Amino acid sequence: MIDKDKIKKAVNMLLEAIGEDVSREGLKDTPDRVARMYEEIFAGYEDNAAERLSRKFDAEGSGADSGIVIEKDISFYSMCEHHMLPFFGKVHIAYIPNKKIVGLSKLARTVEVFARRLQVQERFSSEIADAVEKELDAKGVMVIACAEHTCMTMRGVKKPGTQTVTVCSRGLFETDADLRRQVLDLIRT
Numbered sequence: 001m002i003d004k005d006k007i008k009k010a011v012n013m014l015l016e017a018i019g020e021d022v023s024r025e026g027l028k029d030t031p032d033r034v035a036r037m038y039e040e041i042f043a044g045y046e047d048n049a050a051e052r053l054s055r056k057f058d059a060e061g062s063g064a065d066s067g068i069v070i071e072k073d074i075s076f077y078s079m080c081e082h083h084m085l086p087f088f089g090k091v092h093i094a095y096i097p098n099k100k101i102v103g104l105s106k107l108a109r110t111v112e113v114f115a116r117r118l119q120v121q122e123r124f125s126s127e128i129a130d131a132v133e134k135e136l137d138a139k140g141v142m143v144i145a146c147a148e149h150t151c152m153t154m155r156g157v158k159k160p161g162t163q164t165v166t167v168c169s170r171g172l173f174e175t176d177a178d179l180r181r182q183v184l185d186l187i188r189t
């Protein structure tokens with residue numbers, strides 16, 4: 001459980017530490033607001049991908065028992081664990097079903113489970129890939145994440161618009177370059 005009182009105290013200390021007057025009108029409710037916001041943006045710690053992907057359907061007869069299923073352009077917001085600043089962008093998930101498929105909204109829910117935590121983009125994409133591979137017993141999974149990291153664009157090297165792309169392949173996508181290329185082509189269209 002997220003300890004909101006502790007967050008409030010910590011934000012109060014942060015405000016003091018940067019030289020702010022914590023008693024001024026505009027900051028009066030800030031520690032409380034941040035605590036409630038953290039409860040929302042870090043809700044992933046209390047959430048579980050296995051549960052999100054638990055309702056499965058038979059792929060046989062659905063037309064999805066062969067070939068690739070792609071859910072693309074799933075937007076996400078996460079927080080980098082090095083600076084506690086947002087990174088955000090899009091995730092594309094491709095998988096090759098093995099008897100089971102899942103409702104497409106569940107893939108987006110799975111992205112949320114891992115986005116709403118402190119993250120690095122590489123782990124974020126591999127955790128999504130692992131969850132889909134395991135829960136659906138998929139023959140192959142590919143997760144591509146493209147994101148802007150505000151710790152790179154608003155501070156440090158300050159390069160606005162820089163995109164970080166991570167690609168994570170499991171199963172058949174690991175061994176078959178043609179399959180990977182198909183996914184990249186489909187994502188571009």
Ligand SMILES: [Zn+2]
Nearest residue numbers: 080082083151
């Ligand atoms: Zn960072």
